[in-house]
Amino acid sequence: MPGAWPPSTPEPLASVSVEPLLTRDYDADPALVHDRLRAKYGPVAPVDLLGVPVWLVLGYAEVLRVMKNEGDIWSKRLDNWRARAEGALPPDWPVLPAFELNSVAFQDGMTLHRLRDTWTSALAPFQDRGHPQAQLLEDAIRRYADDLISLLAEGESRTGWADLSAQYARPLPLMVANRLFGFETARGDDVVMDTWRVLDAGPEAAAASQRLFAAMMELSSAKMSRPGNDLPSYMLAANSDFTVEGLSRELLMLPGVVGDMTGGLICNTILEVMTNPEVRSGLSAGTIEETVNRVALANPPMANLTFRFPTADVRLGRFAISAGDPVMLSVAGAHSDPLFGSAIDREAIRSTRAHLAWGAGPHACLARLLATRITTIAVERLFDRLDRLRLALPADQLPWRSSPFMRALRSLPVDYELAQAPANTEPPVAADAVTVEAEPPRSALWRFLRGLRGSRKWSPLG
Numbered sequence: 001m002p003g004a005w006p007p008s009t010p011e012p013l014a015s016v017s018v019e020p021l022l023t024r025d026y027d028a029d030p031a032l033v034h035d036r037l038r039a040k041y042g043p044v045a046p047v048d049l050l051g052v053p054v055w056l057v058l059g060y061a062e063v064l065r066v067m068k069n070e071g072d073i074w075s076k077r078l079d080n081w082r083a084r085a086e087g088a089l090p091p092d093w094p095v096l097p098a099f100e101l102n103s104v105a106f107q108d109g110m111t112l113h114r115l116r117d118t119w120t121s122a123l124a125p126f127q128d129r130g131h132p133q134a135q136l137l138e139d140a141i142r143r144y145a146d147d148l149i150s151l152l153a154e155g156e157s158r159t160g161w162a163d164l165s166a167q168y169a170r171p172l173p174l175m176v177a178n179r180l181f182g183f184e185t186a187r188g189d190d191v192v193m194d195t196w197r198v199l200d201a202g203p204e205a206a207a208a209s210q211r212l213f214a215a216m217m218e219l220s221s222a223k224m225s226r227p228g229n230d231l232p233s234y235m236l237a238a239n240s241d242f243t244v245e246g247l248s249r250e251l252l253m254l255p256g257v258v259g260d261m262t263g264g265l266i267c268n269t270i271l272e273v274m275t276n277p278e279v280r281s282g283l284s285a286g287t288i289e290e291t292v293n294r295v296a297l298a299n300p301p302m303a304n305l306t307f308r309f310p311t312a313d314v315r316l317g318r319f320a321i322s323a324g325d326p327v328m329l330s331v332a333g334a335h336s337d338p339l340f341g342s343a344i345d346r347e348a349i350r351s352t353r354a355h356l357a358w359g360a361g362p363h364a365c366l367a368r369l370l371a372t373r374i375t376t377i378a379v380e381r382l383f384d385r386l387d388r389l390r391l392a393l394p395a396d397q398l399p400w401r402s403s404p405f406m407r408a409l410r411s412l413p414v415d416y417e418l419a420q421a422p423a424n425t426e427p428p429v430a431a432d433a434v435t436v437e438a439e440p441p442r443s444a445l446w447r448f449l450r451g452l453r454g455s456r457k458w459s460p461l462g
């Protein structure tokens with residue numbers, strides 16, 4: 001009840017007492033933690049994010065208000081972050097590398113508009129189904145899916161155990177990212193593997209991150225001198241201002257958004273199909289798309305967003321937020337806000353498109369269609385090719401990753417049985433419709449995935 005809330009608390013964030021957000025409870029059931037924070041603080045709560053205090057926004061109305069940025073007060077530019085400007089952030093803060101990328105996601109105003117226009121034009125050939133490039137990409141996604149499924153049981157009986165996160169949902173969209181990059185050599189496989197290391201934030205992450213940036217610089221400069229039918233070349237065609245470094249920064253976003261977020265969405269959707277008999281019994285492309293939407297609502301893969309910084313003091317929830325304080329929008333929190341839930345019939349919400357899983361306002365996701373298509377094909381192929389698929393653990397014991405931003409499974413262990421013969425894929429588009437470079441042979445990734453077969457490993461790089 002907003003009217004009953006106490007007056008604004010004017011102290012600076014650094015002096016407000018905060019509790020850690022990323023706890024065991026949070027990994028197991030973030031909604032419970034959100035409810036607790038909401039009961040204690042209202043729609044905005046001060047929390048500790050791995051040693052740094054931030055404002056977590058949990059109210060649907062407040063999250064939407066900040067996303068829409070009416071009044072132009074909510075900046076994403078890192079130079080508006082007071083603690084960073086004052087050198088008050090721990091230098092080894094593990095969240096920092098995600099921000100230092102400084103790509104489109106961290107821009108405002110004209111720079112933001114220019115970069116979003118560039119992304120929009122470069123993604124269009126892959127996203128617009130009328131374009132031959134989009135048809136070729138769909139065929140490639142089906143092929144990748146079939147290859148990964150065949151690899152699960154290569155040389156063995158048709159039944160077995162697999163971790164569908166490590167062996168399917170994560171590599172598949174990374175292979176898609178790799179194709180979008182248009183690598184001309186098997187170098188792309190190394191990029192997939194290094195992305196994996198960075199996203200898992202393990203001991204090899206720092207070295208892998210440097211290699212990734214070097215690979216993007218190399219790719220950007222190659223595409224500047226020899227453009228192809230790929231995303232970097234389309235970005236260059238849409239924006240003549242790019243330097244090699246500027247393009248590399250944008251490209252570095254791709255493995256994370258395509259690979260990690262779409263991988264999370266695939267995993268969460270597979271889980272929903274497996275555990276919801278109604279969805280499973282009537283499976284078709286249309287019902288899968290609807291399931292993807294419901295999963296994005298119930299379990300948004302990008303649970304919390306990279307920070308916004310108010311450019312002037314502003315009241316939000318029960319607090320007066322100082323200019324330059326970091327504000328983290330919680331999409332998952334907004335979706336579980338009882339004020340959002342009670343405003344509309346619960347059943348209707350299940351299929352509403354008015355959720356915030358793809359963001360909203362000036363930074364909203366530019367690839368919702370593409371990500372939904374990758375996910376739909378991935379889920380469709382899996383359930384076409386497998387006769388039997390059963391969770392190898394009770395659903396409430398599945399391990400979730402601990403991450404400030406993502407809500408995704410660490411592993412999805414299943415027992416499966418392959419169908420007798422691969423079901424037919426749709427005929428490929430005429431090869432002469434558009435020229436694409438031949439795909440390089442797979443090496444490192446395939447060796448790695450072969451090593452995972454039947455091994456019951458819990459961590460992909462464990």
Ligand code: HEM
Nearest residue numbers: 104105257258261262305357358359363364365366367371
């Ligand atoms: C093909 C895969 C994807 C691509 C190429 C992609 C691309 C992008 C880009 C370029 C932005 C930055 C826009 C900006 O800051 O102005 C963005 C934002 C966003 N994306 Fe995606 N995305 C993909 C998949 C996903 C998935 C699977 C989800 C989750 C369901 C997602 C959720 C979001 C959200 C919530 C934002 C807004 C972030 C914010 O407001 O701070 N994206 N995406």
